Amino acid sequence: MVGPRLTGFVTFVLVASLAPAATAGTRTDHVILIRARPSVGVTQLQAQLAARGLSVSGHVPHTRLYAVRTNGQSTAAAVDLAADENGVAEAMPNYVRHAFEVPNDPYFELAESYFTTIRLPQAWDLSHGSPGFVIAVLDTGVAPVGDLSAQLLAGRNMVAGTADARDDSLIGHGTLVAGVAAATTNNGLGIAGAAWNANVLPVKVLDSRGFGTDFQVAAGIVWAVDHGAKVLNLSLGGPYSGAALCDAVAYAVSHGAVVVASAGNSGSDSPNYPAACPGALSVSATDSNGDFASFSSFGPQVGLAAPGISITSTRNDGSFGNESGTSFSAPMVSAVAALVMAQHPDWSPSQVDSRLEDTTQDRGPAGADPYYGSGLLDAYAALGGPRQDPVIATGDNLEPNDTPADADSLWRSTTATISPEGDVDWYLTRIRWPCVATFHVDGAPYDTHLGPNFQPILQLYDEDQNLLAASDDYQSGHLRLALHLPAGRYLLRLANKGGARSPGAYSISFTTTRLHHGAGLLIP
Numbered sequence: 001m002v003g004p005r006l007t008g009f010v011t012f013v014l015v016a017s018l019a020p021a022a023t024a025g026t027r028t029d030h031v032i033l034i035r036a037r038p039s040v041g042v043t044q045l046q047a048q049l050a051a052r053g054l055s056v057s058g059h060v061p062h063t064r065l066y067a068v069r070t071n072g073q074s075t076a077a078a079v080d081l082a083a084d085e086n087g088v089a090e091a092m093p094n095y096v097r098h099a100f101e102v103p104n105d106p107y108f109e110l111a112e113s114y115f116t117t118i119r120l121p122q123a124w125d126l127s128h129g130s131p132g133f134v135i136a137v138l139d140t141g142v143a144p145v146g147d148l149s150a151q152l153l154a155g156r157n158m159v160a161g162t163a164d165a166r167d168d169s170l171i172g173h174g175t176l177v178a179g180v181a182a183a184t185t186n187n188g189l190g191i192a193g194a195a196w197n198a199n200v201l202p203v204k205v206l207d208s209r210g211f212g213t214d215f216q217v218a219a220g221i222v223w224a225v226d227h228g229a230k231v232l233n234l235s236l237g238g239p240y241s242g243a244a245l246c247d248a249v250a251y252a253v254s255h256g257a258v259v260v261a262s263a264g265n266s267g268s269d270s271p272n273y274p275a276a277c278p279g280a281l282s283v284s285a286t287d288s289n290g291d292f293a294s295f296s297s298f299g300p301q302v303g304l305a306a307p308g309i310s311i312t313s314t315r316n317d318g319s320f321g322n323e324s325g326t327s328f329s330a331p332m333v334s335a336v337a338a339l340v341m342a343q344h345p346d347w348s349p350s351q352v353d354s355r356l357e358d359t360t361q362d363r364g365p366a367g368a369d370p371y372y373g374s375g376l377l378d379a380y381a382a383l384g385g386p387r388q389d390p391v392i393a394t395g396d397n398l399e400p401n402d403t404p405a406d407a408d409s410l411w412r413s414t415t416a417t418i419s420p421e422g423d424v425d426w427y428l429t430r431i432r433w434p435c436v437a438t439f440h441v442d443g444a445p446y447d448t449h450l451g452p453n454f455q456p457i458l459q460l461y462d463e464d465q466n467l468l469a470a471s472d473d474y475q476s477g478h479l480r481l482a483l484h485l486p487a488g489r490y491l492l493r494l495a496n497k498g499g500a501r502s503p504g505a506y507s508i509s510f511t512t513t514r515l516h517h518g519a520g521l522l523i524p
Contacts, residue, residue, distance in 0.1 A: 030070055037087055049068060054082060060215070061222055062222055093240075097217055099169070099211075114288045114311065123382070126383040127383055129198055134201050134227075135229065137202055138217065138232060140169035141167035141174045143314075144166070156220070165204045166316075170209075178314070180335070217274070221251070230338070237262060239271070242277055245277055253349045260331075262282075262283060264297035265297060270297065275297075279349070283303065284297065285329040292363075303356075306329040308325055337352055339382070340352050340356065398414070404491055408428070426492065433515075434515045439492065442506060494506075
């Protein structure tokens with residue numbers, strides 16, 4: 001199914017820090033973006049902006065989005081000036097987006113095959129997809145390496161304004177993404193792409209460092225749709241408002257294209273765009289067992305999850321390697337979307353999205369949740385196979401204790417588990433006299449050979465639920481929080497940091513050192 005085992009692989013882990021010249025969400029100097037009002041033509045718009053010392057420098061076809069040169073003025077001043085014109089509906093910075101990378105975490109090692117996790121082999125028994133189906137990879141470009149050359153179409157370079165859409169990035173980000181989605185299968189070479197018969201349309205919207213502006217990405221989205229792409233993969237993004245990107249996503253969806261985007265690798269619930277755009281299908285990451293990846297972004301914008309740790313794919317130098325990140329979760333979903341569309345060519349993008357989400361395997365908290373969205377991608381069920389039973393861990397004998405109202409009494413010590421992902425444990429304790437109270441949480445030390453490790457955060461509240469103190473300094477399996485407290489009732493909240501780590505067993509306890517009248521306070 002996936003050919004012979006590959007040898008000579010090197011595992012690469014990308015560093016989360018970005019190049020100093022630009023960071024996600026930063027703005028490019030010299031150019032802002034504006035959305036013109038529907039009744040305003042380009043000639044009128046040019047005249048209005050010229051009176052403000054600004055000039056139109058580009059336009060995304062089929063939209064009201066224009067690039068405007070600031071001509072020496074600051075970005076903030078130019079945005080304010082443009083926004084005051086009657087012909088301008090909205091003015092905004094031209095934010096920089098980037099290829100998503102992943103923290104340099106010692107956990108990211110070679111993993112078992114992820115194909116069985118999402119039941120791709122069974123799905124291939126039902127469909128290999130439709131020959132010639134076009135998946136657009138909007139990224140750093142795609143190199144015509146051996147495992148991709150047969151299905152690679154002539155693309156476009158939105159960075160240089162040329163037809164050369166080859167991948168010139170240091171790690172071959174776009175080539176890696178394309179290989180996950182559609183590397184040639186059953187050719188005795190390299191890897192198996194998830195969508196066997198799909199063509200790849202490379203659209204270079206990111207430079208060799210992995211950075212590109214909203215204008216470049218938006219223009220690339222429109223160009224891809226106008227050149228036959230039915231699935232668009234966007235393994236890129238950044239924070240801050242994505243109005244320009246969302247306009248382009250809306251254009252794609254209105255023209256029958258499914259837009260799949262990486263949720264991001266911040267390990268937080270901060271939204272990234274274009275994944276958070278209406279109409280985009282946002283994908284979070286898991287390990288090969290389906291456990292939520294500690295680096296993955298999460299939040300209400302997530303539609304579903306797919307494997308994103310130690311994913312094997314093609315590099316732009318013709319070699320093969322392993323990478324981790326939501327960048328490599330998204331193309332799995334894009335490929336399965338292509339398989340579904342081959343089965344149902346008359347379906348709308350929303351119908352395809354719904355099929356992917358409705359057939360996922362429920363993971364984490366029961367039902368839709370911020371980590372998995374609707375659940376873990378299941379290619380076989382999406383193509384008509386039977387659905388899998390949910391994988392929802394059972395709680396310990398202290399459950400339910402997920403809210404302050406259900407807090408368990410903590411006398412001196414107790415043992416419990418954080419399970420499933422997203423679980424929170426609340427405890428109620430009584431301090432009988434003024435004291436130095438020291439709270440302890442003990443669990444398993446960090447293990448580089450396990451999945452996402454237990455990383456607790458302990459928060460202390462007064463009886464009115466006002467936060468008093470918190471600690472997430474978990475060292476060698478131990479966390480400690482000490483502070484001076486008057487007599488009273490207190491609430492403790494214990495959760496995995498970020499709310500999205502795999503289950504972990506722990507013990508929680510506290511000790512008190514009584515303070516006598518007039519005694520000083522020393523917290524070691």
